[in-house]
Amino acid sequence: MTIELTINGITRQFDGDPDMPLLWYLRDHAALPGTKYGCGMGLCGACSVHIDGKVQRSCVTPMSAMAGRRVTTIEGLAPEGRLHPVQQAWLELDVAQCGYCQAGQIMAAVDLLKTTPEPDDAAIAAIGNLCRCGTYPRIRQAIRRAAELARKEDA
Numbered sequence: 001m002t003i004e005l006t007i008n009g010i011t012r013q014f015d016g017d018p019d020m021p022l023l024w025y026l027r028d029h030a031a032l033p034g035t036k037y038g039c040g041m042g043l044c045g046a047c048s049v050h051i052d053g054k055v056q057r058s059c060v061t062p063m064s065a066m067a068g069r070r071v072t073t074i075e076g077l078a079p080e081g082r083l084h085p086v087q088q089a090w091l092e093l094d095v096a097q098c099g100y101c102q103a104g105q106i107m108a109a110v111d112l113l114k115t116t117p118e119p120d121d122a123a124i125a126a127i128g129n130l131c132r133c134g135t136y137p138r139i140r141q142a143i144r145r146a147a148e149l150a151r152k153e154d155a
């Protein structure tokens with residue numbers, strides 16, 4: 001059975017094993033390696049992408065669930081090279097250390113700001129994405145800064 005889905009605005013067809021995790025498809029078939037493999041069990045958030053505009057863990061999302069769905073990965077967050085406010089804030093505050101978790105952190109932060117434009121520490125902590133380097137204080141600052149930048153863009 002052919003599964004048709006859209007990734008970063010491009011329609012793609014998949015005819016392989018429907019049990020294949022979306023993460024595998026993104027990295028090995030669609031050549032989008034920005035999304036990372038961490039735990040493979042839905043726990044760490046390194047593999048976070050947006051599916052129909054909502055953050056999801058792609059390591060535990062099978063291709064069989066992807067028919068007709070719209071995926072955005074970190075590669076699709078800045079169409080035409082215009083950075084998302086979360087990306088701008090990440091750069092300003094130099095959030096990344098090793099960088100491995102950061103694509104997932106950014107995708108999760110973008111999703112949070114959609115529903116919670118002025119998140120407090122508890123809302124940010126509820127994201128639950130893990131960072132082995134411990135960049136949590138800078139992530140918190142950057143999310144607040146991104147919220148500020150987004151408000152300015154909307155003004």
Ligand code: FES
Pocket residue numbers: 036037038039040041042043044045046047048057058059060
């Ligand atoms: S790799 Fe998907 S949650 Fe850890």
Ligand code: FES
Pocket residue numbers: 096097098099100101102130131132133134135
């Ligand atoms: S920056 Fe290294 S794991 Fe988060």
